[in-house]
Amino acid sequence: GENVEQHPSTLSVQEGDSAVIKCTYSDSASNYFPWYKQELGKGPQLIIDIRSNVGEKKDQRIAVTLNKTAKHFSLHITETQPEDSAVYFCAASQNSGTYKYIFGTGTRLKVLA
Amino acid sequence: NAGVTQTPKFQVLKTGQSMTLQCAQDMNHNSMYWYRQDPGMGLRLIYYSASEGTTDKGEVPNGYNVSRLNKREFSLRLESAAPSQTSVYFCASSGVSEQYFGPGTRLTVT
Numbered sequence: 069g070e071n072v073e074q075h076p077s078t079l080s081v082q083e084g085d086s087a088v089i090k091c092t093y094s095d096s097a098s099n100y101f102p103w104y105k106q107e108l109g110k111g112p113q114l115i116i117d118i119r120s121n122v123g124e125k126k127d128q129r130i131a132v133t134l135n136k137t138a139k140h141f142s143l144h145i146t147e148t149q150p151e152d153s154a155v156y157f158c159a160a161s162q163n164s165g166t167y168k169y170i171f172g173t174g175t176r177l178k179v180l181a
Numbered sequence: 182n183a184g185v186t187q188t189p190k191f192q193v194l195k196t197g198q199s200m201t202l203q204c205a206q207d208m209n210h211n212s213m214y215w216y217r218q219d220p221g222m223g224l225r226l227i228y229y230s231a232s233e234g235t236t237d238k239g240e241v242p243n244g245y246n247v248s249r250l251n252k253r254e255f256s257l258r259l260e261s262a263a264p265s266q267t268s269v270y271f272c273a274s275s276g277v278s279e280q281y282f283g284p285g286t287r288l289t290v291t
Binding site: 074 | 221
């Protein structure tokens, strides 16, 4: 079955710097890769996603890149702000009608003011 | 729209007790999911329901049962709770692709 590895487990950056979180997946049939942000005491919320027919996607300060050959995808956050502090999860899924996600283990991002 | 709602928010059980976690969504989604979240292990799928009337096992189904009561509601039952089931439980629903998560239930089994 699919396995998703996520690194690093914790990341501290100065406000205004960039943050990069990396994930690798094992199943070449996976074709949908969402990223979720989880704030303390809340459920995860989708922040960006990418499909396997696209190499990069950007939404304001957030971007995701996908390398299908190497089976890895990354989340890039530029100009970090204190409100970006949260736990971020990557996931991989196949488009088989029901999107069963396999999640990475999460990255705790701390943005230092 | 309330999105995905879960009850209760918190629960403490003794070993061997049973309980049902409730989940409802108002987005007319076909698919619903139950996850557990443990420190350092991310979210792991317990059971899911692709559509009303169907349920399937996920990664960690042992010790749990589910019921897709109708299109809106998907419940998770612990028949005989064990300390290993201490966790935060999230329900989610999806239409085309994105999963929307509820606020979670924090369960402690003593």
